[in-house]
Structures are given as C-alpha cells and as structure tokens.
Amino acid sequence: MADDTHEGSKQTDGSRGNTPDEAALSARLGSLDRRLSKIGGSRNIGTDGSGDQQDAAQAKASAMAVGLRMSSELVAGVLGGAALGWGLDRLLSMSPWGLIVFALLGFTAGVINVMRAAGVMAKQSERL
Template sequence: MPDNSEDGLEERRRRLGASLGRIRADDVKEAKAEASAEESRKGFANAMKLSSEFISAIIVGVGLGWTMDWYFGSTPWGLIFFLLLGFCAGVLNVLRATGAVPTRLSAPPEGKKDENNRGGV
C-alpha cells in the first residue's frame, strides 16, 4: 500500500512539473512579446516627435515669411526665404534629435587656457 501512494505522488509531482514548465515557457513568450511591443511604441513615439519638430519648423517659417511679405509688401520673396529657412531649421532639429549633429560645442576643460590666457582652446 505505501508503494502505491508513493507512485501516485511521483506521478502528480511529474504532472505538476510539466504544467509549471509550460506556464513558465508561456510567461517567457509573453515577456518577449511585451518587450517587442514596448520597442515598437518607443519607435512610433520617436517618429511622431521627429515629424512634428520638422513640420512645426516649416510652419513657423511660412508664417514668418507670409507676415514679412504682408508687412513689407515684398510678395513672394519673404515667404520663399523663410520657407527655406524653416526647412533648414527642421532638418537641423531632426539631425540634433537623432544625435547626428551635436547640440552645442562643449566647454573647454577648467584648467586649459589658450595663448592669451583666456578660457578657450
């Protein structure tokens, strides 16, 4: 009789181990899917940020150009100039946001002086 209960316990332990293994595998798959979805959301958010920065720079350029043309009566030259200026500013904003262009030149180290004993290189 004790032999039968031991076999029953072993069988139940084996079934429990197998079901826990399946649950753990499902958890790993779910975690990978969630990480992939999170990465996709980050990419979409970054794309929206970059496109809005680009478009807003162009809109500001067009607005300034149109205002300058209306005020000075120089139609269409102010609009053309500021449209191109807004386009260049938008491209520069996108390049800065992606890290392709540094935002500012870094300051020289504290102890470094140039030939005129000023704080520059």
C-alpha cells in the same frame, strides 16, 4: 441504419473487447497523446516570453513616438518659417520673397532639429 451497425458490435457484459482493431486503435491513440504532449510542451516553452513580447511592443511604441516627434519638428519648422515669411510679406509688401526665404530657413531649422534628435537617440542606443 447507423444504430444497427453499432448494436452488433456491442457486448452484453459491458466490458471492452480486446479485438485487434481496438488494441491497434488504443496504441495509436496513446502514441498520438504522447506526441501532442511533447509538441504542446515545446510550444509552451517557445511562447512563454510574455515579457519579451511586452518589451517588443513598448520598443515599437517608443520608436513610433520618436518618429512622430521628428516628423512634427520638421513640419513645425517649415510651417513656422512659412508663417513668419508670409507675415513679413504682408507687413513689408515684398510679395513672395519673404515666404520663400523663411520657408527655406524653416525647412533648414526643421532638418537640423531632426538630425539633433536622431543624434541624441544614436548616442543613447550606443550606451545600452
């Protein structure tokens, strides 16, 4: 059935007809093409920052590396102090006190290391 409706509108000489509907459709198509070209051009300008995107990705990775370093320093300080305290507890038979004291000292050392690393990063960001 769909073929029957299209056959009636075909012309026998093969040229396009200039009916008002086709002219309006052609004008609308041209207008749409111009608007899409304008929008596409503005989008290319807005997203042509491949260098900016790469710099942002590197900055994010660098920030994650700094965070991982700081957290590992804190954990290493606590675990190192706790291990030293546990060893002293076993060696000197002073049950929980060596573990408690050295775990707190390890925590303090870890916090100082994190603060030192954060202070260095703050000084570097001020220079930039």
